[in-house]
Amino acid sequence: MGLGEGMSVRSDLDHLPADRRREIADLVLPAILSSFEDAHGRSVTGWKKKGRIHKIVLYGSFARGTWVYEPHTKKAYSSDYDLLVMVNRKQVVENVEYWSALDEKFIEARAKGQLLSLPSIIVHTRQEVHNALAEGRYFFQDVIKDGILLYDADDTPFPKPRPKTAADKLGLAKEYYAEWFPSAGEFYDAYEFALRKERLPNAAFQLHQSVEHLYNAALTVLTFYTPHNHNIRALRGMVDKLDRRFVHVWPRDFRWQNAAFNVLRDAYVKARYAKRGYKITKDQLEWLGGIARDLAEVVQEVCTGRIAELQIEANLEGSDQIEPGYPARAMSLEDRT
Known part of the structure; x- marks a missing residue:
């Protein structure tokens, strides 16, 4: 049509x-x-x-x-x-x-x-x-x-897109990665603090935000887009389609694994506004936190790899505004022991 x-x-x-x-x-x-x-x-x-x-x-x-x-x-x-x-x-x-x-x-x-x-x-x-x-x-x-x-229900036409140069794409990817990946680490720090204090609903919310920001980092670096959707199941589905390395991060073989993920998915709303009705266990949070660390490693690997590819494209394009190489990583979600 x-x-x-x-x-x-x-x-x-x-x-x-x-x-x-x-x-x-x-x-x-x-x-x-x-x-x-x-x-x-x-x-x-x-x-x-x-x-x-x-x-x-x-x-x-x-x-x-x-x-x-x-x-x-x-x-x-x-x-x-x-x-x-x-x-x-x-x-x-x-x-x-x-x-x-x-x-x-x-x-x-x-x-x-x-x-x-x-x-x-x-x-x-x-x-x-x-x-x-x-x-x-x-x-x-x-x-x-x-x-x-x-x-x-609307006959307004879609506009024709403006082409992007390799330098444009590289600049955007770096900008998005620097925005989303460090903030994921900050939320993870807040999750660990709340978990130590056994403030479980708050820990769940902070971990949800960490996971959401990790997915936003991957989406924006790979596609220059994120739906700004707080539904991490939807975000997971979008990212899984972009790189097979993401598919294996979340175990889904057993009902308890899916149940734990669903409880985390609900944390954005229920952990803040329906605390009495929101239930999550410390064991679930510890398991979910470990998966979030695994997710962060994959996000970092995929995003830095993509930025390196864009750097090569920009160099081949002849841009003298882009420095060669990739800067030191902004922040990682490490297993702090």
Whole structure:
């Protein structure tokens, strides 16, 4: 489907099997739209009443036709339905409670066997998406290039992207790494302090933030994009698709491992605002902290490797503004003993 004079995105699901087409068109999409209408319809006031969805785009493996569905293997891996939801207001994007509740509904439906795959939703305003495309952000370019338009209530065209030089990419990657990786270490220090004091909900929140910032470091260095999503399950899924080294960081073979991760995932909201109802054990926190250290090592390895590649590209491009070599690492999450 053409969208004005800018970039275009197709709108057919013909490459998918019939059961997948039905699931996306008859279950996932209506669930998102009806849930949004309930939360932002006539019965609410203020900015919620003015909240609108402009577009919903399916991107990633199901858009490209490269999805994986292996329910009978040991890992029981299934690709997510990656969805970009474009809305009209920043307050809608930042309504963490609403989007987390929607995510929980899909998780429950998947657990009951009502869905073959989980939707993984990122939310941005139309202006954010247009700005990112105009700036040449690769993630959004790929979303629009490979994506499938599932819902369109807005005929505003996507702008054409601005090409980036190798020096541009190197500068951004260094900037993002210096922003996210050290802050992950600071949150990890706060986690260790809270754990020693046995302030378990606070320790969980600090560790959640450390993991979130590690994933943001990887995403921004590799794709120049992060959804600013506090759902670490969604962030983990995005990063796992970028480099296979991330897939093996979080053990997922046993129920207790998945349960511990889910408790950490909930910490951003529940550990702060529902402390009495939020339960996490010291053993879980210690295990999760060890996994976070492993994650930090992989993030550092992947990010510094990518920055080194960009340095070579910038040198070949002939830029005299970039110093050769990679600066000393900003900060690592070490096992402090």
